[in-house]
Amino acid sequence: MNDLQPDRDPAERGPLLDIVGLRVDFRLDDSVVHAVRGVDLRVAAGETVAVVGESGSGKTATALSVLRLNPEPPCAYPGGEIRFDGRDLLTLSEPELCRIRGRDISMVFQDPMTSLDPLQRVGTQVAEVLRHHRGVSRAQARKTALAALAEVGIPEPERRYRQYPHELSGGLRQRVMIATALVTRPRVLIADEPTTALDVTVQRQILDLLLDLQRRHGMAIVLITHDLGVVAETADHVVVMHHGRVVESGTALDVFDHPADDYTRRLLAATPRLERA
Numbered sequence: 001m002n003d004l005q006p007d008r009d010p011a012e013r014g015p016l017l018d019i020v021g022l023r024v025d026f027r028l029d030d031s032v033v034h035a036v037r038g039v040d041l042r043v044a045a046g047e048t049v050a051v052v053g054e055s056g057s058g059k060t061a062t063a064l065s066v067l068r069l070n071p072e073p074p075c076a077y078p079g080g081e082i083r084f085d086g087r088d089l090l091t092l093s094e095p096e097l098c099r100i101r102g103r104d105i106s107m108v109f110q111d112p113m114t115s116l117d118p119l120q121r122v123g124t125q126v127a128e129v130l131r132h133h134r135g136v137s138r139a140q141a142r143k144t145a146l147a148a149l150a151e152v153g154i155p156e157p158e159r160r161y162r163q164y165p166h167e168l169s170g171g172l173r174q175r176v177m178i179a180t181a182l183v184t185r186p187r188v189l190i191a192d193e194p195t196t197a198l199d200v201t202v203q204r205q206i207l208d209l210l211l212d213l214q215r216r217h218g219m220a221i222v223l224i225t226h227d228l229g230v231v232a233e234t235a236d237h238v239v240v241m242h243h244g245r246v247v248e249s250g251t252a253l254d255v256f257d258h259p260a261d262d263y264t265r266r267l268l269a270a271t272p273r274l275e276r277a
């Protein structure tokens with residue numbers, strides 16, 4: 001027996017992150033948007049759960065809830081739990097959440113400019129995450145940050161380390177953000193359209209990188225994407241959202257081969273490239 005047990009079914013290990021009955025409201029001046037209306041979503045170590053659904057269905061609101069990154073106000077959480085490590089993240093204080101963000105649970109967004117500091121060299125930003133969460137020395141943080149830049153496929157990491165976000169292309173900025181998210185080896189990565197802004201070759205490289213890190217470190221991934229081809233290739237489990245609810249949940253094979261929900265059938269019908277995959 002191999003004690004690494006690489007082929008063990010992730011579902012047998014129990015969920016690492018367990019979202020139960022999550023509700024998210026946005027309370028505006030004269031109305032309330034019920035963005036998320038009772039969502040269940042669980043992901044185990046080493047597993048990839050894909051979240052798909054049309055624009056406005058509540059995917060990002062759900063993802064941001066995990067680290068309490070929806071702006072409050074207008075956001076409020078009228079119900080549900082987000083269990084991680086035996087705790088409900090929705091009940092934690094801001095300092096407790098700060099310790100978890102970027103260390104145990106990392107997020108990657110579609111637009112890297114929103115999460116990179118324009119006034120700081122990119123290498124320093126990666127190193128700062130390590131200094132903050134791991135308390136390592138400046139020299140050690142620099143060394144590990146350089147390795148992280150190289151790991152995400154950034155050429156000439158020494159030179160790039162010293163540059164500012166505006167000096168990098170969109171693809172390189174996205175890689176820096178991913179390096180920042182992964183440098184602490186988080187147990188959960190939540191990726192919201194992480195590659196949409198990139199060209200197809202770079203998209204492929206970044207997905208391969210995420211899957212490789214997942215294999216090596218047993219990271220759990222929640223992947224929000226519009227690309228059903230990517231879902232078919234990467235996801236162990238698929239959650240389909242519609243109007244703030246989960247309308248379908250199952251293995252990629254189940255959901256794609258026998259879509260039970262009318263909405264999922266229409267979603268699949270609108271994606272001709274899957275049939276060729």
Ligand SMILES: Nc1ncnc2c1ncn2[C@@H]1O[C@H](COP(=O)(O)OP(=O)(O)OP(=O)(O)O)[C@@H](O)[C@H]1O
Nearest residue numbers: 026033035054055056057058059060061062071074
């Ligand atoms: N900060 C906010 N203030 C007010 N309403 C918001 C806010 N963020 C999201 N919403 C609303 O919540 C609903 C769900 O939005 P969300 O961004 O989660 O959708 P999504 O599934 O991620 O869509 P997309 O595929 O376009 O990214 C939408 O009606 C949106 O307008």
Ligand SMILES: [Mg+2]
Nearest residue numbers: 059060061192
């Ligand atoms: Mg979104």
